[in-house]
Amino acid sequence: MPIEYQDVVRTGVARQVADKIRAAILDGRLQIDERLPTEEDLAKSFGISRPTVREALKRLAAQNLIRSQRGPTGGTFVSRPDPEGLSSAITGAATLLVGVGAFDIDEIISARLETEAICCRLACERRSDADLAAMRAEITLQRSKLLSDEDFCASDVRFHRAVVQAAGNGPLSLMMYTVVEAFMPITNMIVSHVRERSTVADFHEKLAGAIEARDASDATAVLSELLAYVRDSYALSLTRRAEREAKRG
Structure with a gap:
């Protein structure tokens, strides 16, 4: 040694x-x-x-x-490095940073757009039938009216996890772990009461379709529209929260 x-x-x-x-x-x-x-x-x-x-x-x-x-x-x-264990540690730190306001929504959306767009482009090249099936299973679940808000948010995360998986790139998956497992649950928690589930499911349907068609340009365009909707929903949620607090005051 x-x-x-x-x-x-x-x-x-x-x-x-x-x-x-x-x-x-x-x-x-x-x-x-x-x-x-x-x-x-x-x-x-x-x-x-x-x-x-x-x-x-x-x-x-x-x-x-x-x-x-x-x-x-x-x-x-x-020991052989455990990517999931390392990712979990990173995710815990990222969740804490978001919780204390170290990142604002524009930073989070920008980070998601830039990194997940890479995943979309690679997924269009490398996706398998199993990857597409995983995405469509979540879309079907998201259209169920019996699904709770919490379960819808979990399905949303799984859908984007499937997109990352379809990219077939280990280092990129490690990088995306924080985005999907930390940033998404936090934003979902805030926007869950103002966003329309059907709208999100429609975006997911279009994104899965673009990936199936191997249309990288369309896939990244749909992702951009979806994240713009998330940003708008986030702003609406904060506005409504401020209005409620003003009424109580």
Whole structure:
């Protein structure tokens, strides 16, 4: 394990050791499933105590970068990165930022338009019959009058998740996880009482049709219209909320 140990500073040692091992994992010096040296060997290499090493390893385990395995062949091993786990952590942070007003609706809509438009273009090239079936299943569900507001919002997210999936690009899916799993639920929660479900379902129908026809220009145009409708619905919801608060005041 070719890691430089000599320049570890004594302050915040556990964090620095964790950072050094993390860097070795990310740049490939430590390979997936490679066994790390024992706590005792790491302590000697870094010139620190075993409890400090243990704290550093806990930090790495919390980031899902290493895992422990018991038994004769056990030890501490480098873990394969979990895209969903990483995405969930990013999504949690994004949800918090939106909740405290760090992003406004125009920023969110702009981010969705620019990133999801890429997904639409790729989906037109790569979509499978299964991808189209997933989209149309959600559209059928969205047209049900028995569907609750909460279930409609969940279906909306699943529809756009299917569009991202149809793009067939892993790194893009990772990037879009925050957009679909954090930004969409928050905006849906705000606009659910003012938007028309049938209008949203119609947009989804047109978008699925454009993707099926492999018409990237039409798909991105429909997406732009849909997001403009979301923005208008958001503004209407805030206006009505202000009116209610004014009446109560």
